[in-house]
Amino acid sequence: MSDVSEAAPAGPAGPGTAAAPEAAGGAGGTDGAAPVRSALDLKANRLFAGAVVRKDLVKAVKGNAIVPSYVLEYLLGQYAASDDEATIRAGIDTVRRILADHYVHRNQSELVKSTIRERGRHRIIDRVTVTLNEKDDVYEAEFANLGVKGVPVEPATVKAHPKLLVGGVWCICDIEYFHSSELRAVPWILGSLKPIQLSNFDVDGYLAARREFTTDEWIDLLVQSVGFDPALFGKRAKLLQLARLVPFAERNYNLVELGPKGTGKSHVFSEFSPHGMLVSGGEVTVPKLFVNNANGRLGLVGYWDVVAFDEFAGRRKRADRALVDILKNYMANKSFSRGVETLGAEASMVFVGNTSHTVPYMLKHSDLFDELPESYHDSAYLDRLHCYLPGWEVDTIRGEMFSRGYGFVVDYIAEVLKSMRSQDFSDRYLRHGLSLSPDISTRDRDGVHKTFSGMMKILHPHGDASLRETEEILRFAIEGRKRVKDQILRIDPTMPGVRFGYLDGDGSWHPVSTLEEDEYPAYYHSRRRAGSHGGPADTGGSADGEAEGTAGEPEATAGPEAAAAVPPARNGSPGEPAPHGEAPLFEGHREFQENQRGVSFGTLLVPYLRGAGRITVTDPYIRQFHQARNLMELLEGIATAKDAADEVEVALVTSESTGGEEKVRKQLEFLLKVREGAAAAGIRLEVSFSGTIHDRSVVTDTGWRILLGRGLDIFQYITGDAFDLATRLQEYRQVRAFGVTYIRDGG
Structure with a gap:
């Protein structure tokens, strides 16, 4: 039978030290076929051997265990931190056996207690909380899933792991059983206790390995470490995900994120790091958060790096005014009062909550803090916040968004971030003269x-x-x-x-x-x-x-990049004056920011195409389904703008798909469908291929030349769900960052 003692090593100490799984036998495999390893996966395994793990393995081993991801990845880091499929299969099998033999399910607590009694000693994985029994002057442990409390704990153990006193810590423990005739004696004995988290890592090795990655590669590796597939995220969306990690790397950082449900706002603070504590906003009190003046016991801010308030929003929620006041003082001064004594702490404060209205609604009727309880809707409190993450820009989490690539074992990256809390990078921009x-x-x-x-x-x-x-x-x-x-x-x-x-x-x-x-x-x-x-x-x-x-x-x-919608379109050639009361078409350059909404071909391009008999679209990347869909949507816009009796010729100049005959076949199939569909509206599509084009543009026979930085591929990923407005209306899609220049030849 497997022994969880094999999972007790400190974990990967740093890049360059390969994990040495000791698991034997078993062909417990992963769910489904092994994913194809990308160049980034290979590079991560080479430079961070033993410190990265395939992110889909957590789901493969979790089963019905209600346990944070960092606990599972701690175990996977011991046995499956490899890119060798045989090692991974054996490691998963071992981790599954460890969970089956040692993780305590609440509904099986009596069976586990019986096992401890019969064997005399048994190793378990459980969440442990320690309290001080002032009457007997002893520390006592409570095991959440095992349902046992009052177990004596040595003061040295509490001193070594003070977080046991606040909120509880997931641990690997040896529990012994010895029954005594003494009435008050507890038969349970704590033989050993080890929190599940990395004890140390090689800082210099980490920094040296980072230099081997480009910035884009590094960002993608970090996004995979959080658990998401970077291919489905734009640059800004990746930065928003990684900004959630700042409280773990920065002392006394105050962050708020409000947005729709289901965007993963609280995931990082509950699953990602053993140094963060997620609490319900309605359950927080001054003694729990700061200090209990009755017994002098410090609260959460004294022991945790990050304290996150979940479900913080809700205008009708009641909030303790005293808590708001002490929060304001702590967030501003990094200190709080304990009777006549003032104490300092380093915990970052995070406030996450759901919004029930759209952004324009909140801006029109109130403000972006509209959802906060009345006591927190206070300028003095809000002014203590260092950053407001726009949660409405983050997509709702979907199954296909999760990564099957390699990322850092979460307790490894958690220790990396913790080690950086003492450093200050705030003036690094001065080096570049900014x-x-x-x-x-x-x-x-x-x-x-x-x-x-x-x-x-x-x-x-x-x-x-x-x-x-x-x-x-x-x-x-x-x-x-x-x-x-x-x-x-x-x-x-x-x-x-x-x-x-x-x-x-x-x-x-x-x-x-x-x-x-x-x-x-x-x-x-x-x-x-x-x-x-x-x-x-x-x-x-x-x-x-x-x-x-x-x-x-x-x-x-407002900034020069503030890009309002393109002015209303008008018919006629570019040399004609604008009809009375109608604005002329814009000439010049516009920039659109990543994640911006409200952009469509109907406002961006179609007004400039009205009245044209021939339109030439040059875009080397009309190859994949979504790119062909973009072309079709442009033709739809042309069809709605022209007179039903007119015919328009559209010449597409693109490049042939790379990657084999199958991809070329699919590209031709898409273009044929677009041509057939457009023909019903009197639009004749001609397609030609060129291997030398690079610039993207739209040129009309009425004198307009439109330079497109990204071509037609300006929209971010959409689900295709028929019940999603973004599927039907471009205005509801988020765009990638791009620029467009309008030039009127001979105008």
């Missing part, structure tokens, strides 16, 4: 610095970030704080506005805007009635007739 706005407040600057520092630790722990990469992270950090401040200005118009942006080495100013500001400028810059919470927005003009903006917000904050 600087923040000189009039930014200290609190706003701290918010930007902390997010920037945390993201740099995660993405560039070795310190080798280029100017472009540094600017990207700095803009992301500024946006996170700007989202907080702009909403505070709607709640409390008396607060001074801030110009959010940065100066480059040449002294040029780069304003930063939030994505929802660019998508809904009319609602974003409308003023709220002071003191209202959830009431109607005051979207009318000001008393003196001046244009409304966010209270106190300088005009420059």
Whole structure:
């Protein structure tokens, strides 16, 4: 029979040390065929041998065990941290036996207790919580699933693992049984206890291995470590996922994320790290969180790196005003009072909750903090938040989004992040001559610095970030704080506005805007009635007739990348003047941000194609299904814009698919279907192939030339679900970052 003592080693100490599974026999295999290993998987296994594991294995071994992922990956890290299929199969078999023999299911607790009694000693995996029995002056352990309490614990064990006192820790324990005639004696004896987490790792080896990855490869490896397939995420979506890790790498970091249900907001804080504690927002009290003045016992912030409030939103929820006040002091000063004594702590605070309205609704009627309980809808509390992650940009978690590739064993990456908490990367942007706005407040600057520092630790722990990469992270950090401040200005118009942006080495100013500001400028810059919470927005003009903006917000904050919808289209050639009351078509360049919504071919391209008899579309990548679908949707737009009696010739210039005859066959099949479908609307599609084209464009015989940075492939992945609006309407899809230039030849 397998013995869980084999799972007690410290785990992978760092890259370059291959795991040496001791499992014998068994052909317990994974579910389904083994995935094809990518170049990234091979590289990760080579440079981080023993510290990476295939992420789909957790599901394969979990069964009905209600246990965090980091516990399972701890075990998988001992036996299945390899890219050899035979080793993986044997390792999974061993982990399954360990769970079967030693994990305590609640409904089998009596059977396990009987096993301990009959054998005299048995090893178990359970969640252990320790309390101090003041009456007898002894520490006592409680085993959550075994249902046993009052088990004596040595003070040295508690001193070595103080988290046992707050919230409980998953442990591998030896339990002994010895019955005594003494009435108060507990027959259960704790023989040994080892928390399930990595004890150490090689920092220098980690940093050296990081240098072997490009930034994009590293981001994908981290996304796979979280458990997702990076191929289904855009760059911004990946950064949003990784930003959830910042509280683990940064001391006293205050983060809020509000968004729709099912986007995985709380997953990282409950499953990803043994150093984080997820608590229900309604169950938190001052003694539990900070200190119990009755017995002097420290609360969660004294022992955990991250304390996350789940289900934090809910306007009707009651909140203890005393808790709000002490939270405000702790979030601002990193300290709290214990009677007459002031104590400090390093725990980061995370607040996650669900929204029940869309972003434009909240902006029109209230603000983006609309869902918070009344006591927390307070400008002084909100001003302590360093970053607001836009949860509405994160897709609902679907089965196909989970990765089958290799990622870090979670307790390994958790220890990496913990080791970085003492470091400060907040000024790394100064090396490239970048600087923040000189009039930014200290609190706003701290918010930007902390997010920037945390993201740099995660993405560039070795310190080798280029100017472009540094600017990207700095803009992301500024946006996170700007989202907080702009909403505070709607709640409390008396607060001074801030110009959010940065100066480059040449002294040029780069304003930063939030994505929802660019998508809904009319609602974003409308003023709220002071003191209202959830009431109607005051979207009318000001008393003196001046244009409304966010209270106190300088005009420059919108930024040049604020891209409103393309003006209404008009018929006729480019040389004709615009009819009375109709705006002329825009000429020039526009940039659209990643994850932006409200963009469609109907506003982006179709207005410029009206009246054209021949349209040439040059795009080398019309190969896959979604790319052919994009072409078909453009033709649909042309069909709806033209007169039913007119015919239009569309010439597509693309390149032949690579990767074999089967892919070429599928490409031709897609294009044939598009041509047949368009013919019903009087659109004749001609297709030609070229192996030398690179630039993407749309050119009409009416004189318009449109340069498309990404071609037609501007939309992110959609499910294809018939009941999903994004499937039917492009305006509801998120786009990838792209630019478009409109040129009127001879106009």
